[in-house]
Amino acid sequence: MLNSPISEIVFRDRRFFVKRDDLLDRDFSGNKARKFYYFLKNDFSGIKNLVSFGSSQSNAMYSLSVLAKIKNWKFYYFTNHISSFLKNNPHGNYKKALENGMNIFESRFDFMRELAKREDTLFIKEGGALKEASFGIEILAKEILSFAKERGFKNLAVFLPSGTGTTALYLQKFLPFRVYTCACVGDEEYLKKQFGELEDKNFFPKILKLDKKYHFGKLYAEFYAVWRELKEKTGIEFDLLYDPKGWLTLLGHLKEFENREILYIHQGGLIGNESMLRRYERKFKEKLC
DSSP states (O other): OOOOOEEEEEETTEEEEEEEGGGSOSSSOHHHHHHTHHHHHSOOTTOOEEEEEOOTTOHHHHHHHHHHHHHTOEEEEEESOOOHHHHHSOOHHHHHHHHTTOEEEESOHHHHHHHHTSTTEEEOOGGGOSGGGHHHHHHHHHHHHHHHHHHTOSSOEEEEEESSOHHHHHHHHHOSSOEEEEESSSOHHHHHHHHHTTSOGGGOOEEOOOSSOOOTTOOOHHHHHHHHHHHHHHSOOOOSSSHHHHHHHHHHTGGGGTTOOEEEEEOOOGGGHHHHHHHHHHHHTSOOO
8 A cells, every 4th residue: 555656846946856645545645644554554453443632624633534444443533623614514634534434522522531541442642643653654764765775865855844743753763864844833842842752862853944933724825825836836736734834944945955855755635725725715815726
């Protein structure tokens, strides 16, 4: 199932390679497929329920709903808030996860804790920030090593934007190349804290920063602009939540990569673009594409 293709693109007069984890599988793709691959491939006899929590349009939520469907588990998902608009107009990851049989609960964390204690229940932390994620990410690292060897790249730079930073962390652990990332959900200290909960400092990737501070989930004209430019110039659709900041950060630090080839990890999340585009359309009061 794994081993995604790599696209070679030219963007703003610079060559990049893109690891297309968005093309892994129609239903189970992106970095969440890598993070949850351990649970897909191993036997969990006795497990009947899968429990997790996070936002109501989370990529992890949808991927876990696919995993639960494949494993024939009941999927219980908990979130702080579901907007009335989303309840009345299901779309994006929320709609797809419901179609896969997700049972979603708003602010019922007492029930979540009760379920998580059961022996027939598997509990997965928000966003897949767990040691088991290393199982699938090590496979990704091996694919990258194979590509670098085939192309003769001895000093390849690997870049990807981070939420919890789990993918970037384990890639740095398993790769001889420098891995670079940027913090999308919190700041750099938050990201380092997330790293430290899983591994020691020897495996921390390098965090790149922008001068301007961006708040996670907020809409920015420059985010949409670079996303649209990438789609038009390269033919590749990226995620609208993480990738815009990722690309702006990467483009803002190109001097860091002089005389080095760059591999950008496309981490999927495209189902979430439906809800993100609706938000951008409401903000800018026009039909976008």
